[in-house]
Amino acid sequence: MSYDYKLIMVLSMKELFKTIQKDSMLQVSFWLTSSLLILTIGIIALLYSNLPPYLPLYNHLPWGYERLGRSYELFILPVIVFIIGIFNILVGVKVLGKYPLLARFLFVTMLGVGICTIIFVIRLIFLFL
Numbered sequence: 001m002s003y004d005y006k007l008i009m010v011l012s013m014k015e016l017f018k019t020i021q022k023d024s025m026l027q028v029s030f031w032l033t034s035s036l037l038i039l040t041i042g043i044i045a046l047l048y049s050n051l052p053p054y055l056p057l058y059n060h061l062p063w064g065y066e067r068l069g070r071s072y073e074l075f076i077l078p079v080i081v082f083i084i085g086i087f088n089i090l091v092g093v094k095v096l097g098k099y100p101l102l103a104r105f106l107f108v109t110m111l112g113v114g115i116c117t118i119i120f121v122i123r124l125i126f127l128f129l
Helices: 002-022 024-050 071-095 100-127
Strands: 054-056 068-070
Touching: 002 024, 002 071, 024 071, 024 100, 054 071, 068 071, 071 100
Parallel strands: none
Antiparallel strands: 054 068
């Protein structure tokens, strides 16, 4: 039974990539966001040992100890970008035939979130190096 599930998942992934490749804006947004996510995780992983134990991650909180998060919490950002990306991909591919502009907005939004995340991570990490 699990074999059937894996086969359906592989076929669905092939269809997903074929659908993304039909529109050049979706394709560029998808690959750039994927590259930015991998780059963000790589930067965090490479420089993790040089980071202090606490980082100012929660800038929306009042000044003080509450703004600090443990250095491993920096990995939460790529996870959030990944979840937003998966959601935008699934919804964007689903509505592509009927509302192509909405699909493009979702993919460009995913790219914008990826860009903002890598900028935040780079600025935060190089603040302490």
